[in-house]
Amino acid sequence: MRRSNLFVPTSKEDESTAQVRSAELALRSGLVDHAGAGIFSYSPTGKRVLDNIADVVREHMDAIGAQEVSLPKLQYAEIWRKSGRWAEFEGEMFAFENREGKDMCLATTHEEPMADLVRERVRSKNNMPLALYQIGGKFRDDHPRNGLLRTKEFSMKDAYSFNSSEEALDEVYQEMREAYIEIFEKLGVDYAIVDADPSSMGGTASEEFQAPADVGSDEMAYCPAEDCRFGTLDFDETDCPECGETLVESNSIELGHIFKLGTRYSDPLDLTFDTESGEEKVIMGSYGIGISRMIPALIEQRNDDDGIIWPEEVAPFSLSVVPLNENEEIIEMAEEIHDRVGPSEVLYFEGDTAIGEKFAESDLIGVPAKVILGNTFLEDGELEVEFRDGGREFYEPSEFFETYA
Ligand SMILES: [Zn+2]
Structure with missing residues (x-):
């Protein structure tokens, strides 16, 4: 690419968004343009970075046999009412009535439509394990904060696994966990793995991948030893149980989250399969990575006085x-x-x-x-x-x- 042909929409620091280093550098280098509160456009270099991150994630999802799909970002309220989450997301969901007077929303997440897609298609143990994923936009009417860290539209990789038993779910969960470790290593981001509270998604176990950063809105205690990825929400814990190093408390940015959902969604959404003794509930897992959020997380961790220091895999x-x-x-x-x-x-x-x-x-x-x-x-x-x-x-x-x- 010749520099004279490259479209770089550089802007001076935007007071409303450039209070943090990642936003300042992203705007000043022309990676993104501030289109409105909590909304950004990606320039040619920004789109390249976003695609490079997505490609690393895609490669590792494909390697463990997950299959890429694309589900609608525009959804009817019905499936959300059925799972009991229409009310739960109130305020955070962009919900509206269409011209026929039907309630609709922009996707906040996709557990419901994914379950809807596989219902009646996964009918026997032989159809499982099945893992589907997509990479694309999600919408949440959040209070925009810290530039690119909390936005109203963002890109995520979300994967869902459908399993015939808890043991089978455990296996896929472990494969996903390993894939996540490889992805974050390849993306050159510093992170810790934190045991999380699974109750928000109604599951049985979950872990978060958190990047230490001053501007992060989460908090954790983590092990600073090289290659040790231990993190915890138990702030009474002082030494790393894995290597003995003294833990450090830090703000952090959530990069990824993996859940064993169990039957939280297959119960209300009637996701069953046939066995010799009758019908059984499909056991689900869900696995997310913030694709667009990886950009501010990397910039926060990797910059100097001259600008951004991208890892090779991500650089435009x-x-x-x-x-x-x-x-x-x-x-x-x-x-x-x-x-x-x-x-x-x-x-x-x-x-x-x-x-x-x-x-x-x-x-x-x-x-x-x-x-x-x-x-x-x-x-x-x-x-x-x-x-x-x-x-x-x-x-x-x-x-x-x-x-x-
Ligand atoms: Zn450690």
Whole structure:
């Protein structure tokens, strides 16, 4: 992508949303635009980041056999009345009457429509285990807070498992838990796993994946030891039961939540299957990850004075190319990198903007590495790659293309 073609809707700090670092950087780097209280538009770079996060999640869901679907975000009240949650979500749900006078809502979550989709289709033990997931928008009429952290429209991955026994549910729950650990490791976010209170969803067990961050609206005590992911809501606990390290209290951002729902939804929604001795209730689990919320969580944990520091898996571009002058050989090499590594991977700062501005913008956007083409290239024929953390490497062109193209 040539910088001159890239649409970057940068804005000055917006007083209503930029009270936190993640919102300030997301707005200033042109990742998002503030469309209204609690609503954001994603720019081309923002959409790339969002898609990259979704792709990591999708890859790990597919790997454990979950199948992707897309359910309506516009729903009738009936299924919500049946589960008893129409009233429960009152105030938080965008509910309205359609032109026929029927109550409708915008999706806050999808347990009900998912159960509706599989009812009568899952009829025997042989149809299970079944795990379905989707990635897309949810709507909650929450008080907008802390920029991108609490918004009225947000993107989630929500998965649901349908099982024939508690033991079968335990197995899927464990697989999901492992997949979540791999996802969060790959996304480069620091997090802890906290035993949560399952009562809000009416289930039997649940765990939250929480990212320590000052601006988070949750609180936890967690183990700061590297690779230990223990977290707890029991603030009397002082030492980590897994490694002995002293626990640290912190605000946190909820990134994911996994639930054993049991028959909480299959009871009211009549989700049954046939056995030799008659009908039995399907046992459900539900598993969410905040896709759009991952963006402010990552920015809160990964930024410096210059801007955002994206992990490679998430970054909107893997490389910036910055020619230091208009020398013919330099421009030829810049064009070659752009074409061979690929316009979707490279942000090419061509044109006559000041070099300092090009460097500053690349760092602000959070591109993990810059290829700097100047005297080193002209004199030694080597490509200088400067990483976002300050590290530096030099490559022969052939070696460079083997690594990046
Ligand atoms: Zn520990």
